[in-house]
Amino acid sequence: MLGFGLAIEPQIWAVLFVMIRVGAAFITAPVFGAVSVPLPVRVSLAGAIAFLVLATHRVVPPPVIFSVTTILSVAAEASVGLALGLILQVAFAAPLVASELIGGSMGIGFASTIDPLNGRSSQALGQFFTVMLTLLFLSVDGHLVLVDTVVKSYDALPPGRAWMTAAQFREIAFFGGYAFFAGLLLALPVGFLLLCLNLVVGMMSRAAPALNLFAVGLPAALAVGVIALAIAFPAMGDYMLVIIREALAAAENLVLR
Template identity: 30%
Template sequence: MPASESIFQAGHYLQQMQVYWWPFCRILALFSMAPIFSHKALPKQVRILLALAVTLALATALPRMDSIDPLSAKGLLTALEQIAIGILLGVALQLVFTVFTLVGDVVSTQLGLSMAVFNDPINGVSSSSIMFQLYFVLLVFLFFAIDGHLLAVSVLYQSFIYWPVGSGLHYDGFETVIYALSWVLAAAVLITLPLVFCMVLVQFCFGLLNRVSPTLNLFSLGFPMSILVGLLCIYLTLPNLPDSYLHLSRELLNNIGQLLRGGARV
């Protein structure tokens, strides 16, 4: 009897561990793709510890899960399901940062600084353009200022309510993320449109001066003036960055809410 009781207790503990294992798979997958948490400057060990801490904090408040053997084929498919859902939500949360990645690349190209990425001293951490580094630092402060880390945890909790463990993958979610690429491109175009218009106007003026006075060295004069005008435009548009970030974040959260509720109706 003692041997059978110990086996029974071990099986009971394994069943209790499922309450933490399935959420841990989804949370770790989300942290691997979510903004700030997925940055290469954050070590993997810290990311795993954060996932464990969030799992311990949320596990007891999550809806009751069906008993699934984690060593069976269904358990393997359930683990893959949680990883896929976490990646889906992480990619969705990353879209606002993707918008400003495109903004930084477009601005760097207009200023003639698109090659400055190769002189980045922290290239091992980020391979984005140098102008995006400016936007990224500001976005990090805005992310924590609006409690973005708490919003990510809230999205995680809501995902377990609308997409409980074992409910299967919702293909409309993947379709929504694909369609969101058009939203990313449209938002990046709207943000960079004033600066691109100013830079095209400057280039047109210097091209006209070159036609009027061919002896004028366009490269020695036009290149530094383009950089100065571009930096002035960035200085004038930076005060609008918080409003743009808040507006895009609000739209993103609304889309994620519709995504989760749509998955619940399937």
């Protein structure tokens, strides 16, 4: 029942109720939540997964839609979905942290354009890292693991008992710290070489005060940065895979522990 004398088909209401958690995860999760993904595609995917959940789980939605109990249940479902997607989105911020460190040291921090994945302005190097992380995420079936985690979450957190605890919110906050740590480690190979270059340029400026640092230091930093990126990118790609695995494991531990 909708309330106020209105009615709705129980099957349709069950599908819509399940779509809340799935849709909330798709809103915040990378790839699914990208600006380039049309809204009808997200709704269609959420509906298809909702049918899958109803086929494998016994979900009993609240009997009356317009009631306090239903509003609280909807808020709980949305919080679970948002938490799952947020953890992965936090992991995708690690390459942006690395790009800020590397780009600032290389002198290309001003090179920024609109990121097609999130619709915001970001550094060109950060977009490059984000695209590579997205491709790696898809290559290891991270999107399928996310869908599987959302479906399995109905076993650990069934509707009506899906409230997130303070410990779970604390895990999300701690994982945010891991994103900064991962970004620093991702930028470490190139950043260390650029730091050494800055030390050399600083000693040259002390030895030859008349030397134009902008004419020498900026081209040298750009050349060393590009060469270092080309050499270190295989290792950076391997560490991006570690970031993806850590994010997926954190999402699973959040709801399946």
